[in-house]
Amino acid sequence: MTNSKGVQRRSLGGLFHRAATLALLTLMAAPAWADYALNLTQGVSEFSERVYGLHMLILWICVVIGVLVFGAMFVSMYLHRKSRGHEPAQFSHSTKAEIVWTVIPILILVGMAIPATNTLVYMHQTGDSDMTVKITGYQWKWKYDYIEDDVSFLSNLDSASNSARQLNSGIDPATVDDYLLNVDNRVVLPINTKVRFLITADDVIHAWWVPDFGWKRDAIPGFVNEAWVEIKEPGIYRGQCAELCGKDHGFMPIVVEAVSRPAYQAWVDEQKQEQLVAEQNVERDWSQEELVAHGQAVYEAQCAACHQLNGQGLAPAFPALAGSPVANGPTEDHIDVVVNGRPGTAMQAFGDTLNEADIAAALTYTRSAWGNKASDTIQPRDVRAAKRG
């Protein structure tokens, strides 16, 4: 989907062009038109190219069989009509014909199965990887843990798309860059490196899919699936969750930025630096204003999908926070709900995904927003104490 800018034209001329393209592709399934997002992408890995080759092979076989079978039907419908005075023959079987049209399809299928098997065996070779990234699906975001490099972050739908995608938002999606295919934090990966993914989920089943890599894999709670990619070209590759995972299933995109190895190393160093700063932020004292300001940003990114920007929630699954007994009650209980979640509901254990400063800020914001009167301060170290306690 690297070509998305090229296909956003919506003018009349563009439509005619697309119609012509469509007609051509229908007739010839020509790979040259793949750029127009009519066909499967060839992708940027050895595997995705093999998948594309298989796809085109089977497509062509189907086209040829279709032309022969439908051709015979149309010839028959033209020649063997009562209105042309054709007298019906009375034959009702032919052992020879039936053997032919049983055996030939079997041979064609064997011809398809051999390259398909080879490609599948290749895909299953997850060993000898250079690095490992653990991917965890949450409703409705992804978490990435770089096992060797000790980098870890959440990736949400970007805020421009998020504003535009609200019901009757009044924002034209065409004006948003990479609408619904953009995130706040990109996955950065080095090229020409065998990256192994460990894919799982925390709540419901999701599926991690970047079409340019040639595969998708389900993220299942309680299971760890393996997959791998070796990216050939630097670039930005976009994908989406592919398994229905609740109301915001359509709004948890994936963006991978493939860079050279040195650039990757620089990115890792930068992430470490940021983590250091975050760590210091947990230790220090925050002012009420600081907490509320940061908390609002955290709330909008992490909490508003369910509890809504106005704190009113979405009954019955997602309770209102405005006026809620928890947000106006003792701080310990409020911290406990957010850190440990509520098992059996959609409320996640954010202690696993957000750092203590973010949680403390979001809590403080929640307790003073929308007329909530607790208006007390929760410090990051209070959250850390609760997490350890």
Next chain:
Amino acid sequence: MSTAETTHHDQDDHHDHGPAKGLSRWVFTTNHKDIGTLYLLFSLAMFFVGGAMALVIRAELFQPGLQVVEPDFFNQMTTMHALVMIFGAVMPAFVGLANWLVPMMVGAPDMALPRMNNWSFWILPFAFAMLLSTLFMESGGPAAGWTLYPPLSLQGGDSFAFVIFAIHLMGLSSIMGAINIVATILNMRAPKMNLLRMPLFVWTWLITAFLLIMVMPVLAGAVTMLLTDRYFGTSFFNAAGGGDPVMFQHIFWFFGHPEVYIMILPAFGIVSEIIPTFARKPLFGYVSMVYATASIAFLSFIVWAHHMFTTGMPLGGELFFMYATMVIAVPTGVKVFNWVATMWKGSMTFETPMLFAVGFVILFTIGGFSGLMLAIVPADFQYHDTYFVVAHFHYVLVTGAVFSIMAAAYYWLPKWTGNMYSETLGKWHFWLSVVTVNLLFFPQHFLGLAGMPRRIPDYSVQFAEFNMWSSIGGFAFGLTQLIFLYIVLKASFGKRTEQLPDRVWEGAKGLEWTVATPAPYHTFDEAPDFRDEDVAHGDVAH
């Protein structure tokens, strides 16, 4: 049964056995024709209910951004659309056709178990009232997809219990209907009609009924486990409690894949009756048709995991399910080749039933092609859960199953009602349907290949144009079906203007064409004298 002259107009001896008057006729009926009519009308109503939900979906997808509904309601619509169309429209339509036609085709006076037949039908309105009522409950209807995958399906509100109970009721209805059909076919055939002389529609329904009896209890088991996970603290599918969310998918698709064939085998039977009639030529390869149907039914039990290639199965599992799935192309191909060979050197006319039958063969085959592509595991890693899959199963279900049901309706409507439909309107209905349905579903192949996942309420702008075409096609297809509604209602309730012959179509074969038109309330009180030339496959020696 001992004499040969009992086949024609035997209703004349039974004036006292007419239908009861008023509502009680329909509530208490044990007559296979009345029950068949109830099934067919119920299915027609559900076709429009499910269609209205599809139009909500297509309206939201008309352009990028959310304009019509919230995402959660969108998910309720996709879920309910599937449940209503599968269990409310397609399956009851085939059962209705079986009720009307199986006794008449095998020369039986009624179904073997008429009282159970009444119950099988009357469960359905209650089941669907319950299912549809969940849309008006506080927590809304089910929104986890018709496949009800946990853990997502367990997150919903308390309407979930109603959905499970409704599915149990539908399963009961299907199982009873299937038992009835098996009992009728195996016990009540006319003398001399041995199994390999039965019309192909009867054969396909016999096999379908066995599939139903085998898999509906599996679905009942799967949803019962969901119910106990949700309300009684079990952990069948909850990993945190030692359960396995993927096990649900295995159990579900062990039901679900045969279910797919439950919705297409009777269609094969219908088309195998209609094409010989309008080609005026015996069905080609009758015996191979029977064996191909049985092979497909057998294979349907060993391919279920091809719906789950991305769940991370071991290599050996993926290879087994890929090969087994590919093998299905062989018997399916035999069927398509046989239909073409039946048309070959015939003397064809193209009345509306034939148009729908030919449309079925071509468009179902396109759905078969994309099915073959989906079987290739590495390619499925790309296609899975995209609009390519949506296009695939709508080709086999709409231009497959639904087209065959419409072909059947046009073909037997004169026999059922005594009225011939307007051929002009029928042709308008066919041609508008075939153009709009392709506008609706063909671009979805491109959307899927270009990377649009299924079950999303909003999409990236690069998918905008094809979605707009698809939505226009959807609304046009939906409106076109009002022509069908008009035709059916006019034939059913309109004034009878002419007396149609017993054999309504020149080339029609089968015992149902030997009784009066419209078919009298009771037929074959005495078994008919069955002759080989009475069936569409003509010479049965082969």
